[in-house]
Each structure stands twice: as C-alpha cells, then as structure tokens.
Amino acid sequence: xxxxxxxxxxxxxxxxxxxxxxxxxxxxxxxxxxxxxxxxxxxxxxxxxxxxxxxxxxxxxxxxxxxxxxxxxxxxxxxxxxxxxxxxxxxxxxxxxxxxxxxxxxxxxxxxxxxxxxxxxxxxxxxxxxxxxxxxxxxxxxxxxxxxxxxxxxxxxxxxxxxxxxxxxxxxxxxxxxxxxxxxxxxxxxxxxxxxxxxxxxxxxxxxxxxxxxxxxxxx
DNA sequence: ATCCCGAGGG
DNA sequence: CCCTCTGGAT
Numbered sequence: 736x737x738x739x740x741x742x743x744x745x746x747x748x749x750x751x752x753x754x755x756x757x758x759x760x761x762x763x764x765x766x767x768x769x770x771x772x773x774x775x776x777x778x779x780x781x782x783x784x785x786x787x788x789x790x791x792x793x794x795x796x797x798x799x800x801x802x803x804x805x806x807x808x809x810x811x812x813x814x815x816x817x818x819x820x821x822x823x824x825x826x827x828x829x830x831x832x833x834x835x836x837x838x839x840x841x842x843x844x845x846x847x848x849x850x851x852x853x854x855x856x857x858x859x860x861x862x863x864x865x866x867x868x869x870x871x872x873x874x875x876x877x878x879x880x881x882x883x884x885x886x887x888x889x890x891x892x893x894x895x896x897x898x899x900x901x902x903x904x905x906x907x908x909x910x911x912x913x914x915x916x917x918x919x920x921x922x923x924x925x926x927x928x929x930x931x932x933x934x935x936x937x938x939x940x941x942x943x944x945x946x947x948x949x950x951x952x953x954x955x
Numbered sequence: 956a957t958c959c960c961g962a963g964g965g
Numbered sequence: 966c967c968c969t970c971t972g973g974a975t
Contacts, residue, residue, distance in 0.1 A: 862962050865961075884960065
C-alpha cells in the first residue's frame, strides 16, 4: 500500500474514533426521533433560524392552535402570523415563508410534507439545512445537518477544511457510513453548542480532548 | 459589540 | 459572493 493511502486510512480511523466517542458521550435522550409531526417540525425548523429552540417552542403552540393544518396557515394573514412569531426574529420573512410553505404543501403535496431533498428545498423558506433536519429527524433517513456549530466543529476536528456547507456535508458523508450520518451530525451540533463554542471553548469538559488537534492552535 | 440550529434576493 | 432580515443572549 502506498503511503498516501495509509495516511488516508489513518485519518479516517482517527475521525471515526472521534465520531464514536462523541456518540458515546451524549445522553441518549438527545438523539430520539422528534415527536412532532413532520409539518410541525418543518415550521419549527424554519422559525429556528438565528434563534433558540426555547423561543421557538414558546410561539409554536399558539401558532398551531390558530392554524392547525398547512391549508389553514396557507390562508392566514401576514400581519397576524407576524404577531404570533414576532419574538423569534426575522419575523417578516419567516411569516411570509411559512404562509407560502403552507400553501405549497397543501397544493403541491396534498397537505403532506414531502420526503425528498429535492422536493423539500423547493418549498419556500426551506434550504439544505432545514431539509436535512426533516430527512433525519422526521423521516429517519440518513442526513447531515450543517449549521454554524457543525461548520466550526467539523473544521476544528479535521473532518473538513471548507466553509461551504454543501462541501462540508459531502466531506462528512465520505468519511462516515450512512448509518452514522444523522447521529454524528447531531452530536457535532450539540458539541459545538455546549462545549466547543466559538468564543471560549470548554476544553475542560470536552469528551474528545485527547483526539483534538485544534486545541494546540486554539485560545489558551 | 457580537453572535446565533438560514434563506432569499441582488 | 454579498447583502438583508430581527430579537434576544452574552
């Protein structure tokens, strides 16, 4: 075997070990499939852009009570929806998108959220990130969600050297078996949110500190 | 001040 | 590729 292949194999093994350690270190409760319906998860995910789940969870009950189905939301008034979701930020574009999304789901898919990447990203307000959340967490399909946390952590751990989300997704797909995609991307995301933070990473609490190559370059 | 579980539009 | 959209947390 030529050296380049050996090097590649060693890298893959190292990253595989990191992935397994991350999965082992996270509470099982964090990885359950989402209990919400695909429609509810879709709307909650669109609303979650640049905002925490807690704030989303504060507005969704009222939203779904008022507009239970995609058809209902599709006919809602812009101003009324804006008022309900105001505290999640970006409320004008989000209101416009989820109303249009309700109409699209109702008209193009008979009120049922589609289950393919292509159809999902065709919906208003749905990009690759949101589509992958649905595929992985609502439909149980292998999916890698790349948000700013995953982007940062995947770079720090050496899974990728790219800033482009689509490219990062491809790099992770190449490095990991599909059966691990959903679990690993969830762990990378949570790891980035709670431990490997942008500003002041909590290296003392890091479960994969021993495998980390970034800590040497990192702050203090 | 700066960042966050983004996406659409120019 | 860059800009904008928003409120809340830190």
